[in-house]
Amino acid sequence: MQGLIDRLKALLADGTVARVIGWKKGDMSYNPTPAIFNSVEDLDEFVYDGFCGANLSKMMIDATKLEGKTAVLLKPCDSYSFNQLIREHRVNRDNAYIIGIACRGKLDIERAKATGIKGITEVTGTEHDGADTVTFKTLYGDKEVAYNEIMLGRCYMCKGKEHVIADEVIGESKDTAVVDRFAQVAEIEAMSSAEKFEFFKKELSKCIRCNACRNVCPCCSCRKCVFDSTKFDSQQKANVDSFEEKMFHIIRAFHVAGRCTDCGECSRVCPQGIPLHLFNKKFIKDIDTFYGEFQAGKDPEAQSPLTAFTFEDVEPKIVSERSKG
Amino acid sequence: MQRIGVFVCHCGTNIAATVDVKKVAELVRFEPGVVHAEDYTYMCSEVGQQRIIDTVKEKNLTGIVVCSCSPRMHEATFRKCAEKAGINPYMVEIANIREHCSWIHKDMEEATEKAVILARAAIAKVNLNAPLQEGESPVTKRALVIGGGIAGIQTAIDIAEAGYPVDIVEKTPSIGGRMSQLDKTFPTLDCSSCILTPKMVEASAHPLITLHTYSEVENVSGFVGNFEVDIRKKARSVNMDKCTGCGVCMTKCPMKKVPSEFNRNLNTRTAIYTPFAQAVPNVPVIDRENCMYFKTGKCGVCSKVCQAGAVDYEQQDEIITEKYGAIVVATGFDMIKLDKFDEYAYSQSADVITSLELERIMNAAGPTSGHLERISDGKAPKNIVFIQCVGSRCNDHRGKPYCSKICCMYTAKHAMLIRDKYPDTNVTVFYIDVRTPGKNFDEFYRRAVEQYHVNYVKGQVGKVVPKADGTLDVQGVDLLDNKQIVVNADMVVLAAAIEPNPDIRKIATMLTASIDTNNFLTEAHAKLRPVESPTAGIFLSGVTQGPKDIPETVSQAGAAAVKVIGLLAKDKLKTNPCTAKCDPIACNGCSTCANVCPYGAISYEDQLVRGPGVNETRRVAVVNTALCQGCGACSASCPSGAMDLQGFSNRQLISEVDAICR
Numbered sequence: 001m002q003g004l005i006d007r008l009k010a011l012l013a014d015g016t017v018a019r020v021i022g023w024k025k026g027d028m029s030y031n032p033t034p035a036i037f038n039s040v041e042d043l044d045e046f047v048y049d050g051f052c053g054a055n056l057s058k059m060m061i062d063a064t065k066l067e068g069k070t071a072v073l074l075k076p077c078d079s080y081s082f083n084q085l086i087r088e089h090r091v092n093r094d095n096a097y098i099i100g101i102a103c104r105g106k107l108d109i110e111r112a113k114a115t116g117i118k119g120i121t122e123v124t125g126t127e128h129d130g131a132d133t134v135t136f137k138t139l140y141g142d143k144e145v146a147y148n149e150i151m152l153g154r155c156y157m158c159k160g161k162e163h164v165i166a167d168e169v170i171g172e173s174k175d176t177a178v179v180d181r182f183a184q185v186a187e188i189e190a191m192s193s194a195e196k197f198e199f200f201k202k203e204l205s206k207c208i209r210c211n212a213c214r215n216v217c218p219c220c221s222c223r224k225c226v227f228d229s230t231k232f233d234s235q236q237k238a239n240v241d242s243f244e245e246k247m248f249h250i251i252r253a254f255h256v257a258g259r260c261t262d263c264g265e266c267s268r269v270c271p272q273g274i275p276l277h278l279f280n281k282k283f284i285k286d287i288d289t290f291y292g293e294f295q296a297g298k299d300p301e302a303q304s305p306l307t308a309f310t311f312e313d314v315e316p317k318i319v320s321e322r323s324k325g
Numbered sequence: 326m327q328r329i330g331v332f333v334c335h336c337g338t339n340i341a342a343t344v345d346v347k348k349v350a351e352l353v354r355f356e357p358g359v360v361h362a363e364d365y366t367y368m369c370s371e372v373g374q375q376r377i378i379d380t381v382k383e384k385n386l387t388g389i390v391v392c393s394c395s396p397r398m399h400e401a402t403f404r405k406c407a408e409k410a411g412i413n414p415y416m417v418e419i420a421n422i423r424e425h426c427s428w429i430h431k432d433m434e435e436a437t438e439k440a441v442i443l444a445r446a447a448i449a450k451v452n453l454n455a456p457l458q459e460g461e462s463p464v465t466k467r468a469l470v471i472g473g474g475i476a477g478i479q480t481a482i483d484i485a486e487a488g489y490p491v492d493i494v495e496k497t498p499s500i501g502g503r504m505s506q507l508d509k510t511f512p513t514l515d516c517s518s519c520i521l522t523p524k525m526v527e528a529s530a531h532p533l534i535t536l537h538t539y540s541e542v543e544n545v546s547g548f549v550g551n552f553e554v555d556i557r558k559k560a561r562s563v564n565m566d567k568c569t570g571c572g573v574c575m576t577k578c579p580m581k582k583v584p585s586e587f588n589r590n591l592n593t594r595t596a597i598y599t600p601f602a603q604a605v606p607n608v609p610v611i612d613r614e615n616c617m618y619f620k621t622g623k624c625g626v627c628s629k630v631c632q633a634g635a636v637d638y639e640q641q642d643e644i645i646t647e648k649y650g651a652i653v654v655a656t657g658f659d660m661i662k663l664d665k666f667d668e669y670a671y672s673q674s675a676d677v678i679t680s681l682e683l684e685r686i687m688n689a690a691g692p693t694s695g696h697l698e699r700i701s702d703g704k705a706p707k708n709i710v711f712i713q714c715v716g717s718r719c720n721d722h723r724g725k726p727y728c729s730k731i732c733c734m735y736t737a738k739h740a741m742l743i744r745d746k747y748p749d750t751n752v753t754v755f756y757i758d759v760r761t762p763g764k765n766f767d768e769f770y771r772r773a774v775e776q777y778h779v780n781y782v783k784g785q786v787g788k789v790v791p792k793a794d795g796t797l798d799v800q801g802v803d804l805l806d807n808k809q810i811v812v813n814a815d816m817v818v819l820a821a822a823i824e825p826n827p828d829i830r831k832i833a834t835m836l837t838a839s840i841d842t843n844n845f846l847t848e849a850h851a852k853l854r855p856v857e858s859p860t861a862g863i864f865l866s867g868v869t870q871g872p873k874d875i876p877e878t879v880s881q882a883g884a885a886a887v888k889v890i891g892l893l894a895k896d897k898l899k900t901n902p903c904t905a906k907c908d909p910i911a912c913n914g915c916s917t918c919a920n921v922c923p924y925g926a927i928s929y930e931d932q933l934v935r936g937p938g939v940n941e942t943r944r945v946a947v948v949n950t951a952l953c954q955g956c957g958a959c960s961a962s963c964p965s966g967a968m969d970l971q972g973f974s975n976r977q978l979i980s981e982v983d984a985i986c987r
Contacts, residue, residue, distance in 0.1 A: 255964040
């Protein structure tokens with residue numbers, strides 16, 4: 001990590017960039033928080049470890065409007081989001097210096113806690129070049145867990161170790177995919193309509209409308225969200241009526257359809273543990289099926305199948321027939 | 326707050342028999358904004374309209390809701406009426422309580438409830454309506470005809486005769502279309518070429534008609550009065566200006582084994598070719614896929630023998646862009662593929678042919694020089710069986726549900742001609758019904774039966790079995806005799822269903838013209854606007870709209886021309902004021918709307934945006950209202966709701982939905 005910090009300091013010192021967006025230590029040993037570093041000294045607080053799951057690309061919308069270049073640290077999967085933002089003209093590429101950083105999968109503290117770990121005082125072994133086991137120092141003694149057993153759900157469906165965009169890449173990433181990315185969707189597809197409805201009703205009823213999903217989502221970058229607009233009769237409250245409860249997430253999924261890179265941040269930040277990524281994954285799966293495989297953000301020049309038209313496009317009749325089969 | 330008048334129409338008994346119109350008027354009276362509600366027998370009548378005008382003045386109405394038939398019928402009527410009464414025509418909304426309600430319901434209570442709900446939605450919308458002003462757009466006084474068959478030729482000639490320039494785009498090397506493949510035409514039996522070629526020459530020689538043969542429409546943008554069309558002129562490999570049409574290249578071309586499309590693959594042609602002797606223009610093309618020079622780089626015979634030096638191997642496809650005020654689609658038809666009808670042994674025996682193939686065989690310029698011969702052995706057939714409705718009137722997925730309309734007559738023609746020229750030939754026709762409506766049609770058919778003794782058998786064929794001796798056993802049923810029969814034949818002719826030219830799907834998409842489930846272009850109104858597409862500025866000519874014979878095609882071609890002339894005669898067109906509008910404060914500048922806009926009406930520019938907490942120059946969407954056709958694709962795709970369609974704003978639509986769900 002020292003090498004990384006030295007490189008960042010050098011970039012700031014020689015004026016290549018005016019600021020760096022990365023992570024600094026949080027109030028606990030397992031929640032580093034996104035931060036902007038404006039000076040070489042600030043960087044002393046910089047951290048990059050297994051808990052740095054946050055996708056920083058969205059912060060570049062505002063940062064690239066500032067004077068001077070902004071360096072941003074992007075993991076391979078985050079780089080897709082950045083590309084998508086370029087495609088939507090939401091970031092100024094010329095004002096961005098992208099440092100592709102190495103990733104071996106990011107950790108999920110909830111998964112660790114679910115193994116019975118509590119009273120955590122310190123976590124070690126989570127750095128990129130760290131051990132295969134993570135050591136939790138707790139009030140009840142040290143506990144060791146294999147790194148690849150407590151990763152974020154999305155990391156088991158890793159998109160790959162390559163950065164799709166970067167000015168420089170530091171370190172070697174690891175492809176941590178072990179399960180089919182659409183396995184969960186297929187499970188839900190196998191349910192009856194009534195079961196699906198019950199499943200989502202149960203999940204969505206947990207929503208407290210904290211808007212964390214919306215705030216973190218790189219696609220939810222509207223200057224003014226339709227849900228905040230007075231033009232539409234939305235209430236901006238949890239459970240104010242069944243519409244707000246059910247429709248907020250469904251409409252959000254429609255709005256990001258064809259644009260969602262499947263970064264999984266929505267599910268990572270949801271304090272209620274709602275599997276929000278399932279909506280997006282279902283859309284991605286359908287788009288793949290009907291229009292051929294498409295990965296949003298892979299190529300900033302590529303047309304999204306939902307906003308492009310070709311004579312080969314599948315017709316509604318075929319869509320409905322295929323979805324039956 | 327609007328002052329809305331609601332006018333509920335009985336439409337005689339069309340609405341009033343199923344909807345309690347009085348109750349509808351009574352129940353909507355207390356909706357927000359409504360200051361007047363009444364019902365009347367015929368709202369569209371002079372008296373009905375006067376009632377609206379009087380009420381507007383009497384009660385100072387600002388908005389009107391008419392509960393009546395589809396807005397496609399009378400929206401224009403009531404908008405004009407509003408204008409007469411002194412209010413903006415876009416303050417009128419129609420609640421369709423006929424097509425959407427009375428005609429599809431039987432129960433009066435239910436229908437009445439639904440009518441009230443539909444009225445409520447329209448009232449909710451009018452409450453948010455704002456006056457809109459129509460703009461004007463110029464008209465390019467030039468027409469495009471897609472397809473150079475008899476339909477396209479006739480339309481083009483008629484338009485050109487009225488003094489407007491016309492371009493014909495034809496995919497094949499020559500104009501002429503299907504009619505040029507026919508031998509004789511029913512019911513007069515005159516030679517098809519003899520009556521068609523003068524038309525072809527007339528089109529070619531007309532100073533106002535430009536032919537683009539061996540060309541295809543590549544892209545269409547713009548809108549009524551202002552279309553911009555890219556036409557791909559495929560490389561002919563022969564210079565049209567230099568070629569004298571002497572034909573030496575074709576006689577000398579060593580590649581003689583290319584199946585002749587014009588002769589339905591019954592014989593072959595050379596690689597450099599004109600499809601038929603009377604081709605217009607009489608300039609050959611090199612079929613590069615089959616040309617030795619293009620395949621191997623060796624040969625070049627045509628170039629060597631061409632005295633005029635017209636052969637140009639280096640020629641490239643050229644894309645020209647032209648502006649048109651109107652576009653006529655005349656892409657015609659083809660016969661269906663018969664792979665799903667293998668019980669008739671079409672793929673198993675060369676002597677099972679389609680009617681169009683028989684046309685070529687009977688034609689003096691055809692593969693057998695007009696002699697009726699079996700394709701397999703060149704012998705004269707003594708027993709011929711015609712099978713009708715192969716794929717027409719077909720209820721399963723294999724064929725077409727419609728009647729192809731021309732088959733009964735051309736089969737009578739074929740049968741009669743064969744019996745006339747070869748009296749020793751037995752002709753049997755298996756039919757479901759013989760349909761002969763049309764001038765001199767039934768007389769024609771009866772002549773085949775009574776005078777020429779063609780054996781008509783009512784019944785269908787189950788199977789055609791090729792036999793070892795080269796003959797065919799046709800196993801059918803004679804319904805009038807109620808028994809199964811087997812007819813031994815030397816030749817079987819299938820009246821295969823006709824279907825629109827497969828290119829129509831692509832063309833319709835480019836034109837945003839709608840097609841029906843059978844790929845025929847849809848009319849703006851099946852009865853009252855049969856030659857217009859619902860898409861303004863697009864007109865239909867010939868079989869592209871539905872099956873028809875030559876006289877009908879020519880009539881319709883003329884009708885389409887009249888509509889085009891009516892359009893081109895105008896100097897200005899009123900534009901639809903229901904166009905999209907961008908709210909720069911909410912716009913993200915993401916380009917989604919520009920990507921989905923079918924009219925290229927959205928561009929992006931850096932604009933100073935000022936609003937609560939905003940004061941910056943940024944990229945926002947701008948709508949060119951002259952190009953915008955109000956389709957709403959942008960507003961539906963805009964994630965932030967910045968794009969809105971005037972007259973159909975998100976707010977208006979939501980309030981309609983709310984009014985329905987309330």
